[in-house]
Amino acid sequence: MKQSITLNKVTQLMGFGFLKPITALFTGKPQKEDIVNFLKKIVVPLLSILLFLGVWQGGSTALFNKEANFKIEKALADQGQAAADEMKACIASGEVSCQPNTLPSPSQVWVSFKTLLEDHKVITADKLAFKQKTAVMNEKRVAAGKDPITYTGRxxxxxxxxxxxxxxxxxxxxxxxxxxxxxxxxxxxxxxxxxxxxxxxxxxxxxxxxxxxxxxxxxxxxxxxxxxxxxxxxxxxxxxxxxxxxxxxxxxxxxxxxxxxxxxxxxxxxxxxxxxxxxxxxxxxxxxxxxxxxxxxxxxxxxxxxxxxxxxxxxxxxxxxxxxxxxxxxxxxxxxxxxxxxxxxxxxxxxxxxxxxxxxxxxxxxxx
Amino acid sequence: MAYLELKNVCKTYGDTEVLSNINLTIEEGEFVAIVGFTGSGKTTLVNLINGLIKPTSGEVLFKGQPVTDTSHERGVIFQNYSLLPWLTVGQNVFMAVKEAFPKENKTVLQQRVAEYVEMVSLTPAINKRPKELSGGMRQRVAVARALAMNPEMIIMDEPLGALDALTRGNLQDEILKIWSKDKRTALLITNDVDEGIYMADRIIPLKPGPKATLGPEFKINIDRPRDKTALNDNDTYKETRNAIIEYLMDIGEQRKSVSQETYVLPEVSPKSFVA
CATH class of the missing domain: 1.10.3720.10 (MetI-like)
Known part of the structure; x- marks a missing residue:
């Protein structure tokens, strides 16, 4: 009991009062009030997040279609029917070179997030390798009174x-x-x-x-x-x-x-x-x-x-x-x-x- | 030479004259109570004596010297406690003690703090902050803080106003004990005539402001130590009490009669149940 009191105090102090329903639900017996609270404070906000993602998805799809149509029509006007068809097929196939450039969808953003994390791992590994490779040389340089070589990659x-x-x-x-x-x-x-x-x-x-x-x-x-x-x-x-x-x-x-x-x-x-x-x-x-x-x-x-x-x-x-x-x-x-x-x-x-x-x-x- | 003397003291704020022509003499070792209505300028009078404000005209003399600033010789218990909310009870008292005895070492000071906190029976709450205390407890901390500085003169501005009757009685006795122990001088501002009679040698009513001034003094010729329960049967007590209350009522009448409004009352008389 004492533990849950301090837990509540800490969350309250940090302004994480909205977490209280969760702790109420998992510490001790859940009351009916706790469940209503849980619905109000957790489920409804989660629904709002879903709504946000939905609007975002819909908006980005609409923008994507608009951009794609514009591209196809431009190809049709400039180069004729054949080029337009080619462009349409190219966009549908997901080919990188002809993708419309507009607001990305949530899933694309998620993929990019993972790419960035992956990239971070690669660069960290690269840095480590560089450090190991230059360790001996750097020691010599420092001993000789020169600045050590540092990693200058991106x-x-x-x-x-x-x-x-x-x-x-x-x-x-x-x-x-x-x-x-x-x-x-x-x-x-x-x-x-x-x-x-x-x-x-x-x-x-x-x-x-x-x-x-x-x-x-x-x-x-x-x-x-x-x-x-x-x-x-x-x-x-x-x-x-x-x-x-x-x-x-x-x-x-x-x-x-x-x-x-x-x-x-x-x-x-x-x-x-x-x-x-x-x-x-x-x-x-x-x-x-x-x-x-x-x-x-x-x-x-x-x-x-x-x-x-x-x-x-x-x-x-x-x-x-x-x-x-x-x-x-x-x-x-x-x-x-x-x-x-x-x-x-x-x-x-x-x-x-x-x-x-x-x-x-x-x-x-x-x-x- | 009087211990504390106020000569023709006037205090004006802007155009309003709050206190006018105050003359007061307190001898060393005396306990004087000033009784007055709320809003009659009692706090202003206290602040003049403790040195927080200066009179517009007239003089406040303490041991023959004009009062220009606050002093550790005059300890003040404020009406609104004025504790520092970020310090604990002990720290609040310690701060005062440290200023009053700058040369003492820390253990002696801590002991003094503990002693005075014990006196107001707040030892269990010594590490609590003011927000965790009730109004009465806070007032007791304020009392402990003022008394722990060991002032020669204790100035109290309605110190017990917010307390319950029991605590109030205890603290009255505590204050009297400390006052009589070293024969200190005390000035008590209160709106409770009974408290004044129980504690003081003299009671002086303060006529309500603006232009508040002191009324005629009433000497309390009751031997000390006074017994609260026996007091109720004491003839001198009754006489003095009635005289003061009558005087205050008269002032109240005068104050009321300023209002020109007349009230029309219905013509009813209480029903008689005696056949």
Missing amino acids: PSFVDQIITSLKTVFAGFVLALLIAVPIGIVIGLSETLRSSFNWLIQIFKPVSPVVWLLLVFMIVKTLTKDSNSDSAFIISFISVGLCSMWATLVNTAMGVSSVDKDYINVAKVLKLGPMQKVFKVILPSSLPLIFTGLRITLSVAWMVLIAIELLAQSPGLGSFVWEEFQNGAIDSNSKIIVAMFIIGIIGFLLDRIMLTIQNMVSFNKNEGV
Whole structure:
């Protein structure tokens, strides 16, 4: 019994409250209520997923037919009946060269997903082989004071995801390091708040692309004399700058709107200024700070794709763009795979932040 | 020299004069209660004395020195508990103790915390957060926090208002015990006349605001320690109580008579069941 209570608590805390019916169904005796709950919370959402897949399938079939008809008619108009028939047969046979290029169906996307995983396995094996092959030589090179030879083959899909996560994490940490301290300082002083407000209000709505260009201008000059890869630096700084505003505004608001009762307590206990900030003001504004950080992380993940796409830095963004430029028969379905992966990772990141946020939150009226 | 002295103190917020012409003298070791209606500016008066706000005109003198800031010498029990919700009971008290005795080592402080938490009988809840406590328990934590700092003067702003009768009685006794042990000075703000008479040496009514001012004082000439049950039969108690209540009722009448509205009552009289 105790176990199921903690299980419920954890799922609740992580925002996975929707899993509760399942745990209710499998821990202990299922009640009638549990079954109704199960229908409501599990079966109906599953049906909605099926509906979504159905609409998608229908839509992609319609688009496929339209594209195919257009191709056949074009062949008929340009080259005559024989070419049109040939085209029709070619499309029906599933020949790669003449397939219409349109929205892929769910099954095609699934196949592409498996292809990408397969590709990842191949590349990992390749990397390992390369490492083994060059191990001896690299040792010699290092001993001789030269740089070791590194694998320069193309990255797999999973590598791209990891790179993207690294970039977004670096950007998030940068946003946190900039926005939280500045937010606290601004929040503490009314003068500073009103004097920096214009800056925040003006820069907050600036598009990610413009931030990227600005960072590019600066980083390009700063890294002139080093030959390190500046694409990663540019993209993570841009991500940080785009996404830090929510945290900045929330922190400043949280710090400036601390409950007057707490301030009175701090005064009556005669806490020093540092103690007051760290023991009273910061803890009481933590819930708002974390709300800000949660928004920051989701914005960071969202702008990351656009920024990677433009900054030519490796990651999911450039993967999508390369596939689009590539125009191979399964490019479109690979793009859709990336879309789902981006969505799912964004969802998971949000859940992680929500969990942390719930852990530090308290109800304002609790102590009063 | 009086221990605490308020000379012609006025406090205005914007255009409204909340407190006007307050004169109050408290001698060292005295227990003074101020009784007043809700909304009569009691909390403002408390904040003036503990140094959270400054008077618009007039002076607040503590041991002959003007009060400009809060001080550990004056401990405050707030009306709305004001516990920090992210700290446990023990941590809330510890924070105060640490500030009051910065030179003591941690074990001594922890012991002091335990002692005062025990005093308000919350030892089983020492590791709980305020949200897990009932209103009464929270108020007891606030009492423990203020008293653990060992202040020379205890200022209480309706400290027991939200408590049930039993806890209330216990805490009244606890506060009295601590007050009499080191002969501290205490100022109690309350809306309960009985509580005032039971605990205080003097009761001063606060006429309702705006422009609240202090009424004539009532001395309580009942020997200590006072016995709550015996008090009900004490003639001095009854007299004082009636005098204060009459005075407060009069103020209430005056306050009511400001309203010009007249109510037409139906012409009915209670039916007599006596044949």
